[in-house]
Amino acid sequence: MTLPLAHIGHYLWVLYILPVGFVVIGIVKTTLSEKRRGREEDSDEDSD
């Protein structure tokens, strides 16, 4: 089977977007986990 690669050059921009995507995903993940940790610490303080 021949892969339809004739126009793959048109999609090279995806490879330039990927690093940005990884950084944004990392930031969102870190921010959410920090917020969750903050909420947990607040609830621990309340229960004490």
Added chain:
Amino acid sequence: MSWLPFAHALVARQDLPIPAWLFAWGASIVLIASFFALSAAWRQPRFEEVHWRSLGAGLSRLLLSRPLQVFCGLLGVFLLGVAIYTGLHGTEAPDRNFALTFLFVTTWLGFPFFSALLGNIFRPLNPWRAVGRASGAGFRAIAGQRPTHLAYPEQLGRWPAAIGLLAVVWLEVVYGSSGGVAVGLAPATAATAALFYSVYTLAMMGLFGVEKWCERGEVFSVYFGMFSQLGLFAVRGGVLGRRRPLAAATHCATLPGSAAVVIASIASTSFDGGQEGAFKSAIESVFNWFVDRGVGLTASLRLTDTIFMLACFAGVGLVYLLGVRGMRTVRGAPSLSQLRIGFAHTLIPIALAYLVAHYFSLFVFQEQAQFTYLLSDPLGTATTDLFGTASGGVDFTILSANAIWYVQVGALVVGHVLGLTLAHDRALVYWPDYRQAARSQYWMLAVMVAFTCFGLYLLSVSNA
């Protein structure tokens, strides 16, 4: 030599050891590593103080002396006069006429590069400032009093300069867009525009005062002055001194419109880089849409390019605002407008990096023309040889395609690391806890990675 290169044209194809997109990944990794290094090791703001030190009274007296200032002013006026004269009376061939290369390459690209290294070198050479000051001195001598001026509307800030900057670039890359030469504008059009701009600038200086207009509205003073804030030397209280590089930038973007100036710079370079490459097919689609609706060919092209240029401005501004908006989510953050103004200076090294990356090769090639045949035969009529260099040409072999690419990648990486450093330093002012400061910079890291990858993408497509 009747053919000169596009901004991104190369004399040979690149022969890179790895695909171009991998450089974007590598640059992103460098930025992420720099971010973690800054977060761990940089815990106090270091750029808020300029650390200015005098270079000695003797050197200041010499370099800032009245005769030298008058000489520099006269030189600026003379060179502007030569550019206007050659533009109006020289050949219509853009690449043979002194005016275009002098205005759009030597001046427009040269001053940002050298100002970023040395400081505000345009100020003494500014022809409009020289004429304005001479007129003010003449007025004082005749009337026996200082000229009075209107109060500048402070809410305008540097917006006139930001709009003027877009207008200058529009003139060059949209209005003058035509095939195969470095600057396609007709020399007479450039000279007429320079005349018009001179009248406008002198009128504004008359209305609001020379120094006030230079600081806020005069496009070239504001634009070159912005890059000079990164430079090593500065005059303070009439004394020449040395300062910490980059530090002065932390205080230069406080006026309204300052962020717009630096965003306009990045956007216009992006547009110029993308119009023949990454944006080409999209531009063609919009162009065809206008043509199909009966709009003339030239009007369609200019309209399309204008839309894309404004879209670049909006896009770059939006990415910056997203970074600022992200910072706002961190506990203890100042207001959005404070953040927007407070971090605008961090884009200055990026604007410079974009300029170097996009125009470095053009500058190196075109300056050979400037200092050989354009200098000896400024009218381009092949009738003069003032310095015996009229038969000189451009040696395209002095830069290989690979060397240009490595300079482009290096400029973008260094510029963005410097931007990241300035942003981290400013964050430490707003969030004295270095952990919070680092947290606030997550989104600026994303902005920097986005600008780096976008810049490399534009260049890789243009170079392909």
